[in-house]
Amino acid sequence: MDFTVDFSEKDSYYLIKVEGEIDAYHSATFKQKVKEKFAEPKFTKFVIDMSAVSYIDSAGLGAVVSLLKEARNLNKELVLAGLQSQVRKIFEMTKLDKIVKIVDTVEEA
Amino acid sequence: MDFTVDFSEKDSYYLIKVEGEIDAYHSATFKQKVKEKFAEPKFTKFVIDMSAVSYIDSAGLGAVVSLLKEARNLNKELVLAGLQSQVRKIFEMTKLDKIVKIVDTVEEA
Numbered sequence: 001m002d003f004t005v006d007f008s009e010k011d012s013y014y015l016i017k018v019e020g021e022i023d024a025y026h027s028a029t030f031k032q033k034v035k036e037k038f039a040e041p042k043f044t045k046f047v048i049d050m051s052a053v054s055y056i057d058s059a060g061l062g063a064v065v066s067l068l069k070e071a072r073n074l075n076k077e078l079v080l081a082g083l084q085s086q087v088r089k090i091f092e093m094t095k096l097d098k099i100v101k102i103v104d105t106v107e108e109a
Numbered sequence: 110m111d112f113t114v115d116f117s118e119k120d121s122y123y124l125i126k127v128e129g130e131i132d133a134y135h136s137a138t139f140k141q142k143v144k145e146k147f148a149e150p151k152f153t154k155f156v157i158d159m160s161a162v163s164y165i166d167s168a169g170l171g172a173v174v175s176l177l178k179e180a181r182n183l184n185k186e187l188v189l190a191g192l193q194s195q196v197r198k199i200f201e202m203t204k205l206d207k208i209v210k211i212v213d214t215v216e217e218a
Contacts, residue, residue, distance in 0.1 A: 024208065058203035062171035093199055096167035099133060 005033045013045035015106065019052040022060030031063040035070060044076050047109040051082030056090055068100050077101075079109040114142045122154035124215065128161040131169030140172040144179060153185050156218040160191030165199055177209050186210075188218040 003020035014037055022030050037046065056064075064080075071078040079101045083091065091097040103109050112129035123146055131139050146155065165173075173189075180187040188210045192200065200206040212218050 023204070056203075058170040058200075058205035058208075059174055061167040061203060062174045065168055065171045090202055091167075093202060094165075094167035094170060095132070099167075 003029065005030060007037060009043070010047075013047050013109065014040075014043040015047050015049060017049040017052065021055040021057075022053055022063065023055065023057040024059040027057075027059040027063040030060070031066055034067050038067075038070060038074055038076055045079070045109075046071070046076060047079045047081055047106055049081050049106050050087060051084065053087055054084060056087050061090070061094060061096060064096060064100065079103060081106045081109050112138065114139060116146060118152070119156075122156050122218065123149075123152040124156050124158060126158040126161065130164040130166075131162055131172065132164065132166040133168040136166075136168040136172040139169070140175055143176055147176075147179060147183055147185055154188070154218075155180070155185060156188045156190055156215055158190050158215050159196060160193065162196055163193060165196050170199070170203060170205060173205060173209065188212060190215045190218050 003026040004018070006017045006019075008015040008017070016034060016037065018030065020026060034046070034048070068078055081103050082105055083102060088097070088102070091102065112135040113127070115126045115128075117124040117126070125143060125146065127139065129135060143155070143157070177187055190212050191214055192211060197206070197211070200211065
């Protein structure tokens, strides 16, 4: 299945739209692409639109944890939006939802 | 809750017994202690006894993924044994059970 990461500059935040599965095959690409954007000084807020992410595995969770640490080190805000229910459940079971801000829609971020 | 990592040299493998929760508070300690043992040339097989681990979160899964990568780089074998059912479920949901060897008991490792 294709995996894509698209970027879009909004007024007050950087929107990152991920499509596909954030799994062992794609988590390194995902992490690297988002980290590159963290390096840009223009924005401090990064919203990841997860509505087209159908699955995340342990490697993907590891990538999210790593991005969260990096964001904190750089004083950037990271928000995840629009998680599908099965993905949200994995975040809840692993308590990742306690350490990263999750909102229902990009508009709420 | 206390978190302990105990080490024991067996005939053909290094046994690592973890007790407590492998979560955001303890995952760095867990990872560091196991990595230190990887550095010892005597053993190539490392069995982690997880029977006293009541919970693992996303940070803990990230630590396991990281240890697994390190083990592969060093040509070491990593086996997890005795997972409690709720911990095993998290490994299954995140497909970590597909990339790390999991056995029911230390004796089977």
